[in-house]
Amino acid sequence: MGLTLQQKIIARASGRDQVTPGEIVTCQVDLALLLDSGGPRRIWPRLRELGVGVWDPDKIVVVTDHFTPAVDAASAAILKLTREFVAAYRIPRFFDMQGIGHVILAEHGLAQPGMFMVGGDSHSSNGGAFGCYMAGFGAIEMTGVVVTGEIWMQVPETIRVNWFGAFGTGVVAKDIMLFLCRELGIDNASRVIEYGGDTVEAMSMSERVVLTNMAAELGAETGIIEPDETTLESIRAGGQEPAADALNWRSDADAQYLVTHVFDAAVLAPQIAAPHSPENSGAVGDYLNVAIDQAYIGACVGAKLTDLRMAAEVLTGRKVAAGTRLLIAPASQKVIRDAAADGTLQTLTAAGAYLLPTGCGACAALGAGILAEEEVCISSTNRNFRGRMGANSAQVYLGSPYSVAAAAVAGRITDPREFLS
Amino acid sequence: MSRGRAWIFGDGVNTDVMAPGLYFKSSMEEMARHCMEAIAPDFAPNVAAGDIVVAGRNFGIGSAREQAAMALQHLGIGAILAQSYGRIFYRNALNFGIPTLIFPASGEINAGDELQVDSVAGVVENLTTGHRYQVAGLPAHLMAMVSAGGLMPWLKHRIANKDI
Ligand code: SF4
Numbered sequence: 001m002g003l004t005l006q007q008k009i010i011a012r013a014s015g016r017d018q019v020t021p022g023e024i025v026t027c028q029v030d031l032a033l034l035l036d037s038g039g040p041r042r043i044w045p046r047l048r049e050l051g052v053g054v055w056d057p058d059k060i061v062v063v064t065d066h067f068t069p070a071v072d073a074a075s076a077a078i079l080k081l082t083r084e085f086v087a088a089y090r091i092p093r094f095f096d097m098q099g100i101g102h103v104i105l106a107e108h109g110l111a112q113p114g115m116f117m118v119g120g121d122s123h124s125s126n127g128g129a130f131g132c133y134m135a136g137f138g139a140i141e142m143t144g145v146v147v148t149g150e151i152w153m154q155v156p157e158t159i160r161v162n163w164f165g166a167f168g169t170g171v172v173a174k175d176i177m178l179f180l181c182r183e184l185g186i187d188n189a190s191r192v193i194e195y196g197g198d199t200v201e202a203m204s205m206s207e208r209v210v211l212t213n214m215a216a217e218l219g220a221e222t223g224i225i226e227p228d229e230t231t232l233e234s235i236r237a238g239g240q241e242p243a244a245d246a247l248n249w250r251s252d253a254d255a256q257y258l259v260t261h262v263f264d265a266a267v268l269a270p271q272i273a274a275p276h277s278p279e280n281s282g283a284v285g286d287y288l289n290v291a292i293d294q295a296y297i298g299a300c301v302g303a304k305l306t307d308l309r310m311a312a313e314v315l316t317g318r319k320v321a322a323g324t325r326l327l328i329a330p331a332s333q334k335v336i337r338d339a340a341a342d343g344t345l346q347t348l349t350a351a352g353a354y355l356l357p358t359g360c361g362a363c364a365a366l367g368a369g370i371l372a373e374e375e376v377c378i379s380s381t382n383r384n385f386r387g388r389m390g391a392n393s394a395q396v397y398l399g400s401p402y403s404v405a406a407a408a409v410a411g412r413i414t415d416p417r418e419f420l421s
Numbered sequence: 422m423s424r425g426r427a428w429i430f431g432d433g434v435n436t437d438v439m440a441p442g443l444y445f446k447s448s449m450e451e452m453a454r455h456c457m458e459a460i461a462p463d464f465a466p467n468v469a470a471g472d473i474v475v476a477g478r479n480f481g482i483g484s485a486r487e488q489a490a491m492a493l494q495h496l497g498i499g500a501i502l503a504q505s506y507g508r509i510f511y512r513n514a515l516n517f518g519i520p521t522l523i524f525p526a527s528g529e530i531n532a533g534d535e536l537q538v539d540s541v542a543g544v545v546e547n548l549t550t551g552h553r554y555q556v557a558g559l560p561a562h563l564m565a566m567v568s569a570g571g572l573m574p575w576l577k578h579r580i581a582n583k584d585i
Contacts, residue, residue, distance in 0.1 A: 037486075042487065046573060050577060050580060075446060120485060121484075124485075137485060138509050140572055141509075144572055144576060186479055187505060219479060221508060364442040365441070365443050366445060383484075385435045385437040385483060386459045387443070392459040
């Protein structure tokens with residue numbers, strides 16, 4: 001019986017030829033991502049308590065993103081501690097205030113087919129778009145990884161999700177995920193979502209990561225996509241050379257899936273998720289005329305160069321509506337440089353967008369752009385739980401960057417296709 | 422063995438409400454004071470050590486923040502009984518030594534019922550109604566770690582035994 005890609009990676013990482021869903025195995029970690037939020041600030045005191053160091057500094061990547069830039073003494077202290085940790089343990093790969101960790105890994109080609117990777121953040125599933133197994137864990141669990149270099153796993157089942165056909169105007173990967181949150185639900189622990197089909201094959205890596213990033217919203221262990229030439233090109237663009245056998249990391253033709261879903265991209269409309277859960281979603285037509293106070297383009301999932309370009313496409317020659325504010329927190333410093341070079345930033349600011357620093361920002365109510373009680377926001381982020389972006393009574397709708405920009409222009413949720421040719 | 426009053430929660434209680442981002446930089450004491458505030462403001466002020474959280478599906482869905490489990494630990498929660506769990510929260514809770522069981526009959530428990538939970542045997546007794554439930558106990562491969570009190574005591578034990 002064949003194996004799915006994730007099972008092959010878990011088998012390799014646990015030193016076995018075969019694994020079966022449900023089996024408990026111990027995997028050797030190829031790379032661990034530590035962020036300022038659940039990383040050194042929580043792990044270092046525990047290492048001291050245990051009287052041990054890190055298992056392998058070359059297999060650890062540290063990124064500051066949740067508390068950047070420091071806005072008060074407490075966040076400054078967290079960033080300082082993170083830098084001291086990196087120096088103390090001589091961790092060579094440290095990205096300080098360069099962007100959001102998941103985006104940084106992708107930009108630097110650090111996620112590669114066949115690797116077994118863990119991250120101290122739920123959206124670590126983002127990396128799975130590169131054909132690796134990458135999943136998120138809590139800081140306590142990451143402490144164990146940093147000490148031992150290993151982690152226990154219960155081998156997940158695999159759900160295959162195939163999309164076929166070309167998107168209509170104004171429809172993107174984010175709409176697929178908001179649709180799937182409703183269609184597959186958020187109760188997919190012990191499962192990995194493997195995406196495929198010609199819609200996915202046609203996507204850039206910047207769009208593919210949206211599918212794996214938001215596997216977290218499906219409650220899945222992670223998401224994964226079989227690598228192809230697009231994957232390898234992206235890794236090379238990040239300055240790394242993929243292994244010669246990278247494209248062999250694929251699911252077997254006779255692999256066992258728990259279930260296979262097939263969807264038609266051509267009939268998908270732009271999707272919106274209403275407060276307070278990503279699964280509370282529907283076609284944009286169901287939410288027309290919800291008046292908004294704030295439109296937010298941000299987060300690992302929704303503020304990459306392609307996302308800013310989507311917003312710019314809507315905003316070219318238009319203005320943000322009076323009484324509405326559009327905040328944009330680009331996902332990395334590279335995104336800012338690229339968006340400055342190609343004119344995207346100019347289009348956004350000419351339309352009245354307010355630029356925020358790179359980082360997690362308001363996505364998790366840690367940085368600038370937090371909402372007041374009762375305020376209504378539409379956001380290109382991945383989560384809209386109660387209190388997520390600030391006050392408990394704030395209402396957060398989720399949409400693609402097209403939908404967020406369109407709402408900013410109209411001052412209310414509207415169909416982005418009105419503004420696109 | 423844990424014994425305490427039941428606090429009832431519904432489906433999809435996420436880690437953002439257990440540990441709101443707004444209090445990330447505060448002490449665990451302060452964070453715990455705001456645990457569940459957005460959906461159950463009476464919980465944190467009134468919960469007593471040993472009390473038991475009973476919930477529906479997907480308890481702890483969302484962010485990896487360990488403060489969600491730590492806040493419950495700080496409040497002295499004796500056990501968690503939910504129909505299903507967010508995957509990271511489930512691991513976090515066990516790593517902090519909180520007995521965390523999959524409990525399909527959570528709908529039959531009422532707020533304030535006196536419960537007794539034997540997490541090793543998987544026996545839940547409702548002392549108020551007299552009902553007894555048999556569920557799966559803690560996973561065998563984690564028994565040693567949870568019995569040691571969580572991941573940190575377990576790592577200490579392994580380091581002392583030169584197992585790491
Ligand atoms: S941008 Fe938001 S979802 Fe992404 S890592 Fe930061 S807090 Fe998490």
